[in-house]
Amino acid sequence: MLPKSLILIAPLMLCAATFQDALNSAINTTSSTQKSTPTNSLTSQSSATSGVKEALSLGAQQAISLLGKEGGFLNNSAVKIPLPASLKPVATAAEKLGGKRYVDDFSKSMNTAATKAIPKTASILSDTISSMSVEDANAIVKGSNTAATDYFKTKSGTKLLSAIMPIIKESISENQVMSSYQSLKGFAGESSVISGVSNNALVGQASSIAKGFGLGDAVPSGDESIEDYIGRKTLDGLFYMIAEKEKALRSNPLSSGNAIIQQVFGK
Template structure:
């Protein structure tokens, strides 16, 4: 037989055991609830960041791939770099005098320089995407149809321009843009019996335009050199392509083939 004291204590021990089990169950349930509460926002934020980064990567990769190849700018009417406004009067006159080929060569030179500089931007786009914060990602998801592109412009615009300018200048030299310009200038100012006195006027215009290109005297303050013009237009083209890709991904996430993009932008 069990000692009398043990028999008396048994109910108390059983109650204590049941009480401890109840406490353990309550603590476990509370802990699980807290984990669910805290992990949900974190999980959502992580998904948003991953989705935005992947969308940005797709847009940047496509832009660099399409514009960085030969004819990438020249053969794409949406981003093709036109003549600067300052040279259009001379170019128009030259075309009327039979010098369209000189104008075409110059346009080709500018667009070729832009395409050659584009591959240099790939690493900058990649670094910008990698450094994106959760706050940036959430703002992009909740933002406009061009929020991701605007993020690139703000965070990487200056770096991108600094990276492409040396290549543009080098490409301009390799493509003999000076010779191309001098040919156009020479045609406009050369002896052409059909043109008559108008040639002299064209020559004067061409000389003043040379300054605007940084090919003659010092460029007046505030004027844009031809290299700066090409650099600006190159970035405009890149951002245009990225923007178009972003709009497409937002309007039809399923077409991306990416589950994380569908999850983030398909809501």
């Protein structure tokens, strides 16, 4: 038979043991949570970064593929480079006098120059994606429908312009753009004389446009040359196509067929 004193303290010993077990369990649970939370967070951040990079890559690849093929700019009304506003009066006059083909030739020469330049953007876009930080990726996931495209513009806009300008200048130096412009200007001036239309204002306007585009005298300070105009419009088209792809992926991640993109943008 157990001593009376032992019988009295047994419940106390049992309670103490139970409390210690509970305390140990709580400590272990807290420790496990503290260890797993950073890991889960890192996994989530890694997934976000991978998803954004995949989305950017898809957008860039599709844009370059579509714009870099023959007629990529010319046959796409959303990105087709229009005649500069300052040239439209001459173009309108030429069309009225039966010279629409001269206007079309000039438009085609500009858009062809843009198409030739687009493949040069591939490596820069790829490098921009590779250098993306976790912070950048998280901001893009939480950002607007074009946050990834805006990231491209900010991080690589200047580099992209520098990369495509030599190709555009080469197209101009080969007289594709310049000869088309001169043909348009010449037709508008000569036809207005033949038809009896006063051409003084038209010829003066054409001369002014030539200087503004760098096709005649020196370009006045602050004016945009034709090559700068084409370069700017080329990047506008590129970013437009990337933005369209980004918006499509965000609205329907399943369409990508990519598990990581679906995980990140499907939330």
